[in-house]
Amino acid sequence: MPQATSPYHHGDLRVACVHAALELLEEGGTAALSLRAVARRAGVAPSAPYRHYADRDALVSAVAAVGYRQLADYLTAAHAEPSSVDDLAAVALAYVRFAIERPALFRVMFSEPCDRDSGNRVAATNIISAYLDSIVRRCFPGADVAALSTALWAVVHGLAFLHLDGKLEASRPSAVADRVHAAVHALLDGR
Amino acid sequence: MPQATSPYHHGDLRVACVHAALELLEEGGTAALSLRAVARRAGVAPSAPYRHYADRDALVSAVAAVGYRQLADYLTAAHAEPSSVDDLAAVALAYVRFAIERPALFRVMFSEPCDRDSGNRVAATNIISAYLDSIVRRCFPGADVAALSTALWAVVHGLAFLHLDGKLEASRPSAVADRVHAAVHALLDGR
DNA sequence: TACCTAATGTGAGCGGCGTTCACATGGTAC
DNA sequence: GTACCATGTGAACGCCGCTCACATTAGGTA
Numbered sequence: 147m148p149q150a151t152s153p154y155h156h157g158d159l160r161v162a163c164v165h166a167a168l169e170l171l172e173e174g175g176t177a178a179l180s181l182r183a184v185a186r187r188a189g190v191a192p193s194a195p196y197r198h199y200a201d202r203d204a205l206v207s208a209v210a211a212v213g214y215r216q217l218a219d220y221l222t223a224a225h226a227e228p229s230s231v232d233d234l235a236a237v238a239l240a241y242v243r244f245a246i247e248r249p250a251l252f253r254v255m256f257s258e259p260c261d262r263d264s265g266n267r268v269a270a271t272n273i274i275s276a277y278l279d280s281i282v283r284r285c286f287p288g289a290d291v292a293a294l295s296t297a298l299w300a301v302v303h304g305l306a307f308l309h310l311d312g313k314l315e316a317s318r319p320s321a322v323a324d325r326v327h328a329a330v331h332a333l334l335d336g337r
Numbered sequence: 338m339p340q341a342t343s344p345y346h347h348g349d350l351r352v353a354c355v356h357a358a359l360e361l362l363e364e365g366g367t368a369a370l371s372l373r374a375v376a377r378r379a380g381v382a383p384s385a386p387y388r389h390y391a392d393r394d395a396l397v398s399a400v401a402a403v404g405y406r407q408l409a410d411y412l413t414a415a416h417a418e419p420s421s422v423d424d425l426a427a428v429a430l431a432y433v434r435f436a437i438e439r440p441a442l443f444r445v446m447f448s449e450p451c452d453r454d455s456g457n458r459v460a461a462t463n464i465i466s467a468y469l470d471s472i473v474r475r476c477f478p479g480a481d482v483a484a485l486s487t488a489l490w491a492v493v494h495g496l497a498f499l500h501l502d503g504k505l506e507a508s509r510p511s512a513v514a515d516r517v518h519a520a521v522h523a524l525l526d527g528r
Numbered sequence: 529t530a531c532c533t534a535a536t537g538t539g540a541g542c543g544g545c546g547t548t549c550a551c552a553t554g555g556t557a558c
Numbered sequence: 559g560t561a562c563c564a565t566g567t568g569a570a571c572g573c574c575g576c577t578c579a580c581a582t583t584a585g586g587t588a
Contacts, residue, residue, distance in 0.1 A: 159537085180574060181576085182575080190537070191537060194536075196575095198536090256498060258502070296496075296516060297524070300496045300520060301492050302495065304491030307447060308487075313462060313490075328488065329484075329487065333523060371544080371545060372545080382566060383546090384548080384569095393545095
């Protein structure tokens, strides 16, 4: 016999909140991400999420951490082990594409300095910078790894945000790809 | 006889709102910027600002436009007519410093795609990119101006945001300066 | 099996927010 | 001097983050 009323306890509200938050971000942008909306979508009272997240920022941090892992997956999917500048440009383009395709999530990931939740969120960030470092090490054995991967992250991150903010036209994917390729080669050719 | 009560009409509420908003940003960060707080600080009813700004975003756009002009001034103050890579690096450092010193304003400037208020805000943005273009033209006469200044803007913008978000340590100004110099030279030396 | 406790969800309520609207005020043009 | 129009007021709506006393239930213990 199917129970008509939902059970008192949700089951796994903690992860349900993150899923709901991701959906809300996709559907309505950053502005749509409210704890109350998350609770509504999870079919739960407005105060329930506070059992699992101290405040809104804590939930946002959890969402950001998921975003970092998805971004890392997206990058490795573009090229598992890049070993040339062209491979590297493909990864750079993936970074920018991720930002353009999921702007609200990307903004959430980089909206605040992540003082709190340093364990989870900082760790997730480190995945990306470690991946970047390993690429640079493989492509440019003699180079100053820290300097070069910082510069590379900066170009890519800057390109992502400038597209997101409409400073660079992002409607034609081929134009985006050309820009990213040009920037990466400008930075790395001749090294 | 001094009038005890403030006059019914403010005088120039339009610009007073922008000033109040800038103060609130400096004092309490992005979160402190609310239309009601702006009205309070201007000594006016919560609904009064709506006579001058259609909604919160419109005020934010006006604030962002002021921010762009202040950023442009800050850059030209760093170096009026850069003609070498070192001059250029000084301008780049000024860009990053502006972001670090006025994080809330910087975030507001790049928080949303500026579809609306395209006149004012886009124009203010163009001041910066035109300045960048002129620098690149002067320093690298034969180069592809658009590509090079886009790449340069991206590095600098990316460095600014990565510092702002705590991905790069920003507490020691000399470390920031070294990073920016290294990145600019990596991108432009040998051109 | 029966209880007890700790974890989890509820519902009401606080103050703040953005926004709207009917109304008050007063400078300006005729 | 009067009529008009821009500007400011105050109350109100619904949404928000957040808190707290209370209800429910899962899971360990006797």
